[in-house]
Amino acid sequence: MTSALRRAAALLAAVPAALLVLVSAAAPAQAADYRYWSFWKWSGGAWAYQQQGPAVYAPADGSVDGWRFALSPDGGKDAARPGAAGGFAALCAATPAEAGRKRVAVVLDFGTPADAPKGAGTPPPARTACASVPTAATSAEVLAAVAPPLRYDGAGMLCAIAGYPRAGCGEALADAPAGESGTAAGSPAGHSLLGPVLGGLLVVLLGAGAWWQVRHRR
Template identity: 50%
Template sequence: MTAHRTVRLVLSLLAGLLLAGTVTTTAQAEDGYRFWGYYQWTNGQWAFAQKGAEGVTPADGSVEGWRYAVGGAKPRVPRAAGDFAAICGATPAESGKKRVALVIDAGTPADSASGETPPAASGTCVVTDPKATGAKILSAVQPVRIEKGLTCGIGGYPGKGCGDPVKNIQVPATDTPVTLEIGAAVGAATTPTPTAVPTNGSSAPAEQEEDAPWGGIVGFVALVVLLAGGTYFVSRRRRASQQS
């Protein structure tokens, strides 16, 4: 088992214990972790995901949630409800596509490790392929920083760190609800086509890419001519030595 799979298994088991409420809490200060939690809106409430985002394929009409916070025995869910109608209601359905509402809540300044200011909680409707995973849906909206198989940063927040342990955490009994900033609907991210960069450092125009195959053909022809010439030279030397 690789190291990152071991870390993911430990976090998954911890999440299961937190969700099931089997971790015993005491009056003493507890230790926890600072991380992005992954949730699904189910039966009118947030539920901690039982799989990683790359292993979940949300159905059309689903609501995905991410929350950055310091967590211990109590899960820290997104502070806004997963309202599909509010997030995707203005986005028409498309044939052969699915609509998934995505809630991203970066938490509070108190959850930050280095004084970074968390961005406002947002809601975005993602229109994408029916087979798109939770990971692809997230990356369609914000750049994602992955380390050792874990989602460590979303949209550049936080700038560093990943699942760092925190001693003597102070988790509020309840989180004050927030209002989501609803953004424009987006499509799923696609793999960009590589662009050739010329040696002069300027932007490569599209016309230069069309010339690339000819360069390969010319090089190949030159190689064939060189090999043929070498073979002819060797055979002539052999005949000359035999005649002498």
């Protein structure tokens, strides 16, 4: 066997091992889900994940803040959204405008029994409110005005709204049952094998091409 033929044979022999490595690397890691209060804003007729924290974000007059407690993946857009719509006109119809103050509607969704921490009991029913607060108030101050008591951890993470839940704060659950989180069925994780599999096919084709060239040079 010529040296070129030996090199081609070695390349083909390496293909299964390379594919095994690629497929193994492609297996998605178990992402942790967390029980926490996700923060939303009503925008364009739908809930949009709020990128700023409530202690920083200062909603404008006529805004709607949404809160949902659920078992959700970390990362924002795939978290569980509030179940109710956030129309400001309806939510704040009974709250008159005042000079030097702003009105901010609030939607609170305490989640489902499946979202509740162990021992927390049945979550309170969802509710809405309309806060009349100083114009510079943040969403944290809006929330404190309509849904006390609030509970924060040492790092400033919001752990409880209106006293719910009584204990815990953002616990990670690595093996959350399917369907309990707000992860979308078409999330990128569902397509994570595509790149490595194509890479594996490319290795096979390269190996086959090398073998063909050697065979035709003999």
